[in-house]
Amino acid sequence: AQKITQTQPGMFVQEKEAVTLDCTYDTSDPSYGLFWYKQPSSGEMIFLIYQGSYDQQNATEGRYSLNFQKARKSANLVISASQLGDSAMYFCAMRGRPGGYNKLIFGAGTRLAVHP
Amino acid sequence: ETGVTQTPRHLVMGMTNKKSLKCEQHLGHNAMYWYKQSAKKPLELMFVYNFKEQTENNSVPSRFSPECPNSSHLFLHLHTLQPEDSALYLCASSQESAEETQYFGPGTRLLVL
Numbered sequence: 001a002q003k004i005t006q007t008q009p010g011m012f013v014q015e016k017e018a019v020t021l022d023c024t025y026d027t028s029d030p031s032y033g034l035f036w037y038k039q040p041s042s043g044e045m046i047f048l049i050y051q052g053s054y055d056q057q058n059a060t061e062g063r064y065s066l067n068f069q070k071a072r073k074s075a076n077l078v079i080s081a082s083q084l085g086d087s088a089m090y091f092c093a094m095r096g097r098p099g100g101y102n103k104l105i106f107g108a109g110t111r112l113a114v115h116p
Numbered sequence: 117e118t119g120v121t122q123t124p125r126h127l128v129m130g131m132t133n134k135k136s137l138k139c140e141q142h143l144g145h146n147a148m149y150w151y152k153q154s155a156k157k158p159l160e161l162m163f164v165y166n167f168k169e170q171t172e173n174n175s176v177p178s179r180f181s182p183e184c185p186n187s188s189h190l191f192l193h194l195h196t197l198q199p200e201d202s203a204l205y206l207c208a209s210s211q212e213s214a215e216e217t218q219y220f221g222p223g224t225r226l227l228v229l
Binding site (some may be wrong): 042043047050091103104105106107108109 | 206222225
């Protein structure tokens with residue numbers, strides 16, 4: 001069965017520093033996609049970054065980068081130069097078979113607090 | 117309006133009430149989803165619609181009844197809910213394709229008394 005594990009319930013970081021949020025996954029499917037979403041206290045899930053299982057390069061989107069280590073089945077999110085507005089819940093998610101390509105499976109999330 | 121919108125943003129209802137949640141997407145997508153987010157539990161997929169057809173029902177109790185009249189609108193009809201149904205209900209949409217990202221609305225915070 002597919003599974004996403006986020007082992008850090010909470011993290012804190014000083015403003016302007018970098019932080020890494022951990023995500024490991026389990027799947028037997030060779031084709032899958034990995035996502036990170038940010039959820040501020042307002043509730044909306046904001047898409048941050050995507051990594052496909054066959055992508056050769058690690059994904060980057062502005063201050064966000066995904067440290068994809070396929071052999072270890074990990075997809076950690078790195079946020080560089082943290083800002084106060086980065087304080088939120090962060091969810092790692094996976095899409096792939098079985099269950100269909102539309103189906104996203106989410107981890108439990110990590111709450112990030114950015115301190116001034 | 118842009119993106120995915122949801123109304124109402126907050127809802128309080130009694131166990132005997134009937135209410136509906138509405139979701140609308142302005143992204144030209146063909147797939148829409150309902151998710152439930154309870155306190156201290158991972159986000160759970162409830163329903164998936166592709167081109168207005170329901171393609172996934174994740175063992176959701178019949179007191180939740182989805183409706184998708186067209187690719188832009190999705191409803192979740194609620195009746196005789198239980199207090200444990202109190203949660204954040206999130207709607208999402210995507211292109212109906214293997215590689216597309218799901219984009220979420222702001223959610224409806226539901227409290228069942």
